[in-house]
Structures are given as C-alpha cells and as structure tokens.
Amino acid sequence: MRLGFIGCGNMGGAMVSGILKKQLLASEDMIASALHEESRKALREKFGITVTSDNSEVAAFSDILILAVKPQFYAEVIHEIREIVQPDTLVVSIAPGKTHQWLEEQFGRPVKTVRCMPNTPAMIGAGITGVAPGEQVTEKETAQLLRLLSALGETEIVPERLMDVVGSVSGCSPAYVFMFIEAMADAAVADGMPRAQAYHFAAQAVLGSAEMVLKTGRHPGELKDMVCSPGGTTIEGLSVLEEKGMRSAVIDALRACTRKSKGI
Structure with missing residues (x-):
C-alpha cells in the first residue's frame, strides 16, 4: 500500500509520525507534497519520506491519497490532479464542508472518496477521527484506512450527515x-x-x-x-x-x- 499527502502540515505530519511509529508502513511507502522548500526539507529530514513540489507526482504514486491542504485550495488541487487519480485510488478529504457530492463534481466522475475529520490531539496519538466512506468505497478499503488512522488515536464511522457535527x-x-x-x-x-x-x-x-x-x-x-x-x-x-x-x-x-x- 502506498500513501500520499497533498499538503503535509500539522495533521499530515502527525499521521506520518504515527504510522511510522506503529510500523504500519515504511517511509518508502509514503510521499508528500509541500509548497515551500523549507517544509519539504523538514519532512525529508524528520521522516525520511519522499517529498516533492509536484501534486501530480503524489497522485500518481498513491493508493490512498490524502488531501491535507486548506479547504479553500481543494478545488484548485483537484483540478490539477483529477486526470491522474486512478479509479481504484482512495481519495481522503479532511476538510470540513466538502461533501462526497462536491468532491465528485470537482473530479467530474465517480471517485472513491472518504471524508475524515481528525482533531489536534491526533498529534500525540490521542485524537478521535470521524470517518464517512463514500458509496464507491468497499468495506476492505475502509478497514485499510481505519488501520492507518488508528495511528492518530481512535476512529469511528459516522454517516456523512453527521460530519459537520x-x-x-x-x-x-x-x-x-x-x-x-x-x-x-x-x-x-x-x-x-x-x-x-x-x-x-x-x-x-x-x-x-x-x-x-x-x-x-x-x-x-x-x-x-x-x-x-x-x-x-x-x-x-x-x-x-x-x-x-x-x-x-x-x-x-x-x-x-x-x-x-x-x-x-
């Protein structure tokens, strides 16, 4: 399994750290993009993962792709990668208010989307993450994602209508x-x-x-x-x-x- 992060700030970094500590994936199985060279250097030195400035490179690499940029940049990022994301790629959103329907509209086609809402205690492995899988996502894929999210703390499946709550x-x-x-x-x-x-x-x-x-x-x-x-x-x-x-x-x-x- 290959995991990618488009954007890797506090929450993305917490997830990378937790996954490595729990040995759920190796560093070579992860890639992250960051806008600034200073951020890329810090990620490379701290975690030993592949880093890039190219979001398309991350999308092409990933079996599970986590969109960890700020909500206002989602449309721009999706427009950049939508032709590269494969039909079997799991696209994970951690942005509030971005529904499965909105995400698919941005991609212009059905996509395996999962909405997640972690919180900042995830940075010390004590968080709780609400998870709402989309219709295209299988139980096996959901289980794989939950296993990775366990690096942040607890997880709980919720219907999409409760994600804002x-x-x-x-x-x-x-x-x-x-x-x-x-x-x-x-x-x-x-x-x-x-x-x-x-x-x-x-x-x-x-x-x-x-x-x-x-x-x-x-x-x-x-x-x-x-x-x-x-x-x-x-x-x-x-x-x-x-x-x-x-x-x-x-x-x-x-x-x-x-x-x-x-x-x-």
Missing part, C-alpha cells in the same frame, strides 16, 4: 478546552499558584475527568453530582457557571461551528 464536537472543541484550562490556570495564578504548576493542575484535572467519563460509562451529570457536596465549594462554583450561562455558551459555540461547516 463531528467537526464541532471534536474537531473544533479542543480550542475551547484549551481556553477552559487557561482560564482555570489564570484563576489559580490569581490566588497565588505559580503559572507552570497551575497549568499542570488544570490540565491534569481535565484529562482525569475525561478519562472518568470514558472508562466508567457514567453520565457526566452523575459524575458531576459526585463532586458536589451539600453546601460545599464545588456547588458554589457551579452556581456561578450556571449564572454566567456556561452551558448555553458551549452549546451555542458548537452549533455555530456546525452551521459554519454547513455553509449556513
């Missing part, structure tokens, strides 16, 4: 979690804790809380209630968060992401 609930949300961690650390610093220690306590608390949700299978509300002693400090803090509208702010933010992804 995946983008909001897991793709965009790390930014909001980082903001939450930063705000908690700021409060700790205001109350006298050194900055580095404050980040450590806040981040570990978020990490441990997330693990509790995943490993206990309990409802988040139940786990929240376990922390709230009658008349205690936690319920006092929760009352402030409710007063400030934390729940509605988070819901509104994620739904705004979904609408943006859908182009509404």
